[in-house]
Amino acid sequence: MEKQFKTLEDFLGTHFIYTYDNGWEYEWYAKNDHTVDYRIHGGMVAGRWVKDQEADIVMLTEGVYKITWTEPTGTDVALDFMPNEGKLHGTIFFPKWVEEHPEITVTFQNEHIDLMEESREKYETYPKLVVPEFAKISYMGDAGQNNEDVISEEPYDGITSDIRNGKYFDENYKRINK
DSSP: OOOOOOSHHHHTTEEEEEEETTSOEEEEEEOSSSEEEEEEOSSTTTTOEEEEEEOEEEEEETTEEEEEEEOTTSOEEEEEEEGGGTEEEEEEEEOHHHHHOGGGGOSBGGGOHHHHHHHHHHSOOOSOEEEEEEEEEEEEEEOOTTOTTSSOSOOOTTHHHHHHTTOSBOTTSOBSOO
16 A cells, blocks of 8 residues: 555554564554454464454644554553554553453453453453554555454454455455455
């Protein structure tokens, strides 16, 4: 995707794959001006995926975007995207219970909100594990806003390679082989 990001509208509807300097790979979609979808492919919660996460999405300055949200797990996330430079900075604030029991979160969160909230109350929250990392963006796709095909199934081995190699979406950014 050859695109110069200048406005918030340029950013919304973009699908990203990026890898943090610590090796954790994430896939993230700016679904609209208040919602994000994502899949986690590496790190302590690899296999987790989420749709329709409410988020605060703003443009800090031309081509630089900040997205923040709190998950039902109690995890707080702050991402600063600089797509024109092919990088971002993310800080994830994991509650103690997620650090100690990450397997509870490795699921399709939308079907297990009650479990996330129950675990948040059952286990310790503090001290939080703070993970600040830079990441390199390896893929940017113009999926358009509110495209339900972008994050529509659980992660599988090789999915990010399939996406990067043009084997996952057709020319209209719809899933191939649903």
